[in-house]
Amino acid sequence: xxxxxxxxxxxxxxxxxxxxxxxxxxxxxxxxxxxxxxxxxxxxxxxxxxxxxxxxxxxxxxxxxxxxxxxxxxxxxxxxxxxxxxxxxxxxxxxxxxxxxxxxxxxxxxxxxxxxxxxxxxxxxxxxxxxxxxxxxxxxxxxxxxxxxxxxxxxxxxxxxxxxxxxxxxxxxxxxxxxxxxxxxxxxxxxxxxxxxxxxxxxxxxxxxxxxxxxxxxxx
Amino acid sequence: xxxxxxxxxxxxxxxxxxxxxxxxxxxxxxxxxxxxxxxxxxxxxxxxxxxxxxxxxxxxxxxxxxxxxxxxxxxxxxxxxxxxxxxxxxxxxxxxxxxxxxxxxxxxxxxxxxxxxxxxxxxxxxxxxxxxxxxxxxxxxxxxxxxxxxxxxxxxxxxxxxxxxxxxxxxxxxxxxxxxxxxxxxxxxxxxxxxxxxxxxxxxxxxxxxxxxxxxxxxxxxxxxxxxxxxxxxxxxxxxxxxxxxx
Numbered sequence: 091x092x093x094x095x096x097x098x099x100x101x102x103x104x105x106x107x108x109x110x111x112x113x114x115x116x117x118x119x120x121x122x123x124x125x126x127x128x129x130x131x132x133x134x135x136x137x138x139x140x141x142x143x144x145x146x147x148x149x150x151x152x153x154x155x156x157x158x159x160x161x162x163x164x165x166x167x168x169x170x171x172x173x174x175x176x177x178x179x180x181x182x183x184x185x186x187x188x189x190x191x192x193x194x195x196x197x198x199x200x201x202x203x204x205x206x207x208x209x210x211x212x213x214x215x216x217x218x219x220x221x222x223x224x225x226x227x228x229x230x231x232x233x234x235x236x237x238x239x240x241x242x243x244x245x246x247x248x249x250x251x252x253x254x255x256x257x258x259x260x261x262x263x264x265x266x267x268x269x270x271x272x273x274x275x276x277x278x279x280x281x282x283x284x285x286x287x288x289x290x291x292x293x294x295x296x297x298x299x300x301x302x303x304x305x306x307x308x309x310x
Numbered sequence: 311x312x313x314x315x316x317x318x319x320x321x322x323x324x325x326x327x328x329x330x331x332x333x334x335x336x337x338x339x340x341x342x343x344x345x346x347x348x349x350x351x352x353x354x355x356x357x358x359x360x361x362x363x364x365x366x367x368x369x370x371x372x373x374x375x376x377x378x379x380x381x382x383x384x385x386x387x388x389x390x391x392x393x394x395x396x397x398x399x400x401x402x403x404x405x406x407x408x409x410x411x412x413x414x415x416x417x418x419x420x421x422x423x424x425x426x427x428x429x430x431x432x433x434x435x436x437x438x439x440x441x442x443x444x445x446x447x448x449x450x451x452x453x454x455x456x457x458x459x460x461x462x463x464x465x466x467x468x469x470x471x472x473x474x475x476x477x478x479x480x481x482x483x484x485x486x487x488x489x490x491x492x493x494x495x496x497x498x499x500x501x502x503x504x505x506x507x508x509x510x511x512x513x514x515x516x517x518x519x520x521x522x523x524x525x526x527x528x529x530x531x532x533x534x535x536x537x538x539x540x541x542x543x544x545x546x547x548x549x550x551x552x553x554x555x556x557x
Contacts, residue, residue, distance in 0.1 A: 211482055258444060261536060278446060278457075278484055279487070303488065305442060
């Protein structure tokens with residue numbers, strides 16, 4: 091009987107302590123502030139929109155006459171002076187769906203879904219079509235037809251949410267079409283990776299890759 | 311007797327409850343008990359680097375998060391915009407081949423070297439180069455798996471009998487850092503250092519206010535690569551460069 095009383099007493103104490111601990115734990119978890127990790131390399135806090143839905147620019151924008159002076163300051167654009175390319179960028183385009191990314195090219199260059207944005211530390215993945223005959227570039231929405239003319243140290247400028255991000259070409263390489271490992275938002279430093287078809291220009295047998303590292307960030 | 315037992319029981323329960331509650335309150339309010347011989351704001355592991363004809367870079371570590379700054383002898387100040395434990399400031403608008411002395415600032419409090427003298431550096435006589443050649447890498451924390459969030463890193467290259475000047479950078483929140491080797495000079499600041507070749511690179515990472523830097527040396531060919539091998543601060547040492555599938 092004594093042993094039973096002894097056991098009951100300690101079971102009672104244990105139960106009380108357990109209840110109090112559980113209460114404290116739940117109180118601390120439920121009242122903890124939501125930590126928002128900024129500049130993550132995953133575009134997780136962005137509202138992912140389909141190409142035909144809400145994007146920064148809308149449709150019907152062409153490269154005709156685009157310049158720093160007349161673009162939407164809160165928009166998303168790419169400017170590569172070396173090849174005279176100035177186009178809107180369509181945000182969060184899913185590269186798994188051909189009809190989706192082809193639709194986005196009517197507006198401009200595609201930004202890969204789940205990859206970083208310019209204001210984050212990571213890899214901003216941009217892709218667009220290329221055609222062998224550059225004179226058909228506008229007609230076929232083949233905005234990256236001339237990126238094979240870029241060389242190391244050329245500038246790539248991206249405008250995003252009122253900031254001008256200047257990148258410098260640091261690496262040019264080719265991969266096979268099955269090399270999906272290049273599609274990533276992860277990078278220890280902010281950079282842009284541009285992908286198109288080729289070489290030879292426009293060929294689907296390989297992928298032409300241009301990487302550019304971030305050099306400056308300025309208001310514009 | 312029964313009353314005493316009840317009292318003891320209540321005291322026991324009270325103690326068991328009070329300890330985690332008090333600890334929790336301290337944790338939530340950011341209270342920390344510190345026993346340190348170093349002043350929290352004192353700049354440590356100071357690196358003067360990237361010395362050019364019109365600019366220098368100064369990097370250092372403080373224990374407490376402060377707004378870092380530099381106070382030149384002529385009264386000019388360069389201040390950071392946000393609080394941090396890891397500081398790097400580009401001091402610009404300098405004259406070539408001129409000796410500058412300066413103090414470091416922690417929330418406006420001025421600090422000299424431990425000897426009591428101001429920091430001092432002579433700018434290069436070689437004209438500043440506009441060339442940029444960015445190289446980068448990533449630092450992993452002592453656990454070997456997560457990124458080292460913050461820190462100061464410096465690098466010096468050796469090629470044959472020549473040693474480069476020091477370049478430095480702050481490690482970002484994903485463990486990344488970036489150096490600009492454009493216009494890199496030798497350590498005497500009298501001629502350019504040829505970095506686009508195979509070189510021995512010694513990197514020092516400072517992550518703690520009161521500790522020496524962790525040093526790593528790699529052989530790197532900057533003619534063919536911009537990414538420096540991963541730096542692991544712990545025992546894990548898997549020095550690989552992420553490859554590209556199918557490349």
